Amino acid sequence: MQLSLDNIFKNYIQKDDIFQNKELLLTKYRPENLPHREKEIKTLGSILAPSLRGEKPSNVFVYGKTGTGKTAVTQYVCSKLEEVAMNNGHEVRIIYLNCKMRKVADTEYRLLAKLARELGRDVPPTGLPTDQVYEIFFEAVEDKKRMVILILDEIDIMVEKTGDNFLYNLTRMNEDLENSKISIIGISNNLSFKENLDPRVRSSLSEEEMLFSPYNALQLQDILKSRAEKAFKPGVIAEGVIEKCAALAAQEHGDARRALDLLRVAGEMCEREGSKRVEERHVDMAESKIDMDRILEVVRTQPRQSQAVLWSILKLKENGGNEVQTGDIFSVYEKVCRNSGLAPLTQRRVSDLIAELDLLGIINARVISKGRYGRTRTITLGVSEPILEKIKNTLVSEFYFE
Ligand SMILES: Nc1ncnc2c1ncn2[C@@H]1O[C@H](COP(=O)(O)OP(=O)(O)OP(=O)(O)O)[C@@H](O)[C@H]1O
Ligand SMILES: [Mg+2]
The missing domain is CATH 1.10.8.60 (Helicase, Ruva Protein; domain 3)
Incomplete structure (x- = not known):
């Protein structure tokens, strides 16, 4: 046993590695060279350039589908800006925050606390009134003559959780700041996000807009x-x-x-x-x-009830059911619940969960009319056999379905 493991390791070291530097292919790597984004880089650069003279740049809303370079371009331009500003005796402070991060951007308190901490202030994780945390952040910004550029990446997620009031407050801060100014770059891959914002917030966030196309x-x-x-x-x-x-x-x-x-x-x-x-x-x-x-x-991140429904479907299929229908699923589901200590949901809720699994592409549910007997759904699986096996193994070994 030990010998063969040694061999694996030895082979690995001796193997003529095809990679020179795999890091360069990781998503988190920040490339210096961004082909086909020259125009976007220039545009964002021009929007932010006034900060080099101590003037407040417009707020910018950057949007476009996933993987179109929004984060990469924004980080690239901002880090260059910070560098140039430093060499020219102006302070531009960039704060980057990804709102998808849990425990950072799920309440206005946490967001403000995080921002204040970025500027070196101490804020307890809970306990203060939000107004006071806002005050601490305000004073931290005002502390020096400088331009603060706040990048709120995946901003739609924060707004979904907490509403858009925080954005209103942040954009209004400038009215009271004397030494410094704050600008916001909001980034989102949710193309309809802007429509749901309060009109006042929308117009201040979108002083400038940039669409990244695929x-x-x-x-x-x-x-x-x-x-x-x-x-x-x-x-x-x-x-x-x-x-x-x-x-x-x-x-x-x-x-x-x-x-x-x-x-x-x-x-x-x-x-x-x-x-x-x-x-x-x-x-x-x-x-x-x-x-x-x-x-x-x-599958792993589904709620347990949804996993139980999926597990019931897999069970039925396993037992040779080609034409699995909603009614059959429900009776198996009730047994699965009993076995795994879950309180069964109503048939109606189970139907909703089936529809969700369909949306996720794991199953295909086809509605068929049975004339005067109403309608039912026939379920087929939306994934290939090897993936199916893995799903089953995962549900058994990680979530203890039986
Ligand atoms: N023009 C480019 N040149 C080189 N790498 C790029 C370019 N555009 C994007 N990438 C790389 O592709 C990956 C995805 O880009 P990025 O994270 O900027 O996308 P995004 O638009 O922010 O997507 P999302 O909305 O999902 O956050 C990153 O690793 C990034 O470095
Ligand atoms: Mg991004």
């Missing part, structure tokens, strides 16, 4: 090449691989993150196999692995 396949190829160049050793990527990753990601919605993930995982598949060249078939393998991981993650 990349096409050719643009994705350039992006991949720029990142792959130093990530892989020279010559290890076979012809057609980059093109394939780009084409697959373009089909989805021009998502650079998807394209990069495909290329990185293809490399990992190749490496695990001990091959020396990344081929197109590794991209196919990467695609199924990524899809599988994604679906498993969805």
Whole structure:
């Protein structure tokens, strides 16, 4: 046993590694070179440039689909701005906050506390009235003559949780600030987010707006090449691989993150196999692995009731039910609940959960009319056999369904 493990490790070290620097392909890596975003970089740069003379730049709302470079471009421009400002004797302070982070942006209190802490103030995690935390943050901003640029990434998530009042308060701060000014860059991939904002908030957040459009396949190829160049050793990527990753990601919605993930995982598949060249078939393998991981993650994060419904469907299918219908599911579901200590929901709620699983793409529910007997839904599974096996294993081993 020990010997074979030693061998695995030894092989790994000796293996002619295809990667030169895999970090460069990770989503969190911040590239210096962002092909096909020159226009956006210039536009954002011009909007923010007044801060270099101590004038308040407009607030900006940056939006567009996922993986279109919104975060990458904003961080790139802001870090350059901070650098240039420092060399010119003006202080521009950038605060970046991703509102998706739990325990940071789920209440106005937490958000303000986090912002105040970023500026070096001490705020207890709870206990003060929100007005007072606001005051602490206000004073921290006002402390020095400077421009504070607040990047609120995935801002729609914060607004969904807490409403848009905090945005109103933040944009109004400037009326009382004397030494310093604060500007907000809000970023969102929810294209209808803006419509639901209070009109006053909308107009102050959107003093400027920037829409990032999806990349096409050719643009994705350039992006991949720029990142792959130093990530892989020279010559290890076979012809057609980059093109394939780009084409697959373009089909989805021009998502650079998807394209990069495909290329990185293809490399990992190749490496695990001990091959020396990344081929197109590794991209196919990467695609199924990524899809599988994604679906498993969805299953894992479902509420337990929804998992119980899914488990009931899988049970029925296992027992040869080709034409699984809503009514059958309910009776199995009640048994599953009894076995796992859950209080069964009404049939109506179970129908809702089935509809949700359908939306998630795990099952396909087709409504069929049974004439005067009303309507029912026939369920088929929306995922392939190997993924199904993994889902079952996950529900058994991590969530103890039986
Ligand atoms: N033009 C580009 N050149 C190089 N890499 C890019 C480019 N655009 C995006 N990327 C990379 O693609 C990934 C996704 O980009 P980014 O995180 O900026 O997307 P986003 O628009 O913020 O998406 P989301 O809405 O999901 O947050 C990141 O790893 C980023 O570095
Ligand atoms: Mg982003």
